[in-house]
Amino acid sequence: MISLNYYLLLSAVLFSIGVLGVLIKRNAIIMIMCIELMLNAVNLSFVALARYQNLMDGQIVVFFVMTVAAAEVAVGLAIVVAMFRLKQTEDVDEINLMKW
């Protein structure tokens, strides 16, 4: 059996990739994918900890996270589509009207 640390390490690496992706990338779709990555990294640590402790709670939370993530992607993609229709671009830096 693989020890818990590996799972948590993998989870942390995935999460960091996600964070970096959101911070660096300009493409809206890739940003959404990075957010998904972050969420799934957290999911992974939930599942691993649940298995390690022989508790169901962590696994159940994952279902909730996945549901919310699905909804979030739906809304996010809709925004991207609307954005593309308006400006013919997916570059989020083009959308910077909401400022002081």
Next chain:
Amino acid sequence: MLDIVWLVLFFPLLGVVVNGLFGRLLKKKVIDIVSCGAVGASFLFSLAVFYHLLKLPAKERVFEKVLFPWIVSGDFKSFVALLIDPLSSVMILMVSGVSFLIHIYSAGYMAGDRGYSRYFAYLNLFTFSMLLLILANNYLLMYIGWEAVGLCSYLLIGFWYEKKSASDAGKKAFIVNRIGDFGFALGIILIYATFKDLNFTSVFQEAPALLSSGDMTVTLITLLLFLGAVGKSAQIPLYVWLPDAMEGPTPVSALIHAATMVTAGVYMVARSSILYSLAPLSMNVVMVIGGATAIYAASIALVQTDIKKVLAYSTISQLGYMFLALGVGAYAAGIFHLLTHAFFKALLFLAAGSVIHSLSGEQDMTKMGGLKGLMPKTYGTFVVAALALGGIFPFAGFFSKDQILWNVFIQGNFVFWTLGVAAAFMTAFYIFRLIFLTFHGESRVEEEKRAHVHESPNVIVLPLLILALLSIVAGLVGIPGEGMNLIDQFLSPVFKSSAVLAESNAHHGSMALEISLMLISLSIAVLGIFIAFLFYVKKTAWPLRLKEKHSFFYRVLFNKYYIDEFYDFVIVKPIKKMSLFLWKGFDLLIIDGLVNYIASFVRMRSETYQRLQTGYIRNYALYVVIGTVFIMAYFFLK
């Protein structure tokens, strides 16, 4: 059978609904039928109620009808309930009767007015409210009626709202009345605090046991109630709204500002007679204010030239008589004068309206004269009303006024008796001055108006004739003497317990004394008429010479003792000044300034940090990450 009393209220209310909501769609004929019919039906049911009450033995003539619970909250219970007793039954009879006649008159007088349906909706609402005020069996419901008649008065004074003076007069009436109403409301609250009840029957039953005579509480209650009466019934010092109220249509002046609404104060004080009997001080206040108003207003009426203003001051003066009667404990005499006054004063106003109508709106008596032959019916009824007002035997006013003066006399108030007789002299003088100026002598009517001077149509003359008849015979129910004074007998059960409380009422004078006093006041009234005749028919130069000789007195009287100017200077101007200061100095500078200062402070401070809002999503994401890192670092390093 007395259960039907609610119908007295129902029909005028129905009229309000129909005319108020659908009046614009209806033809004039339909509006006439609805409004006059509603009040007519109300009058018929009032008659029925009166008749059934009369059939009962004198002791059982009290009937309460609970319609529905109104406010039920904890210990406080208030019902919409009606009280029928001799006092309220004669009042509803008078109000619905006079109102009915004035509705008919209005159908002629207001024909062709743009707001015809609005006018009748208001008039019906007024009738409803006044009847509610009278029939209420508790102070709270009475207060509703009281406020509603004030509202109708405001609406009808300002009926021609395009005219600035009319809408101003409406506001003045409303605001001055508010002062009185405030006192009335406080009085009601104090009654509730004292008795834990507002029902007339229970309050009056408990009063003698709960409060001793001259108690601070009962004195305060009665003075507060009287403040309400002073406002509504136009007594010193709150009378100033009534002369201005003549801006309304003349039938309104007749109905509201002469015959019915202004008597609400008299009715309310008479209704609370038991409380007043427990407060000798308040009785004296009522007496002094009533007597002073009677002579004060009569003196102003001596020199006014506007026909309606003369009648308005006459009304104030006559209301003063009523309060004088109440103040000496002669409640029945006060109510008797209220009833006869309603007939002849309504008649005076309606006849004056008939004159104004035929002169195309002219109200200045110096531009009238010589109308006797042109308007014989109006002239005849006017003379009847004037004789009644002047107190000439056997017209209605003679009996009621002399009953008041007699009651004042036997109480030993010779000062007020003298005042009353002097006011009676002035009354006879000014009312016949009005007649001589309007109907006798040479015509001073302006050329272009002279052509269409005419007798008014039947719909206007008919109510005049009926009221003239009533002005002649109404006094006969109050002929002094054992078994003759029907009105006194009929009303006495209502005032019996208050008469017992005020032991001083035990005075009785001899018949011979009463008759000689009557002769004195009668001869004084005749003297007043004679002098008016001398001044304005025979020696028309005399009044002018008198005017020049005593021009100071003349000016003071003509300008109504400068009371309006005085109030303007002492109350209105300072309030305006203070409001201006509060607006400019306090509201704009301090309140608004504070709010604006806080806002601009926040804006200034935020200028530094608003740069953080770049509009780039990645920046925001970075802030989130930095924040998270800091939070995590805090937890790790703790």
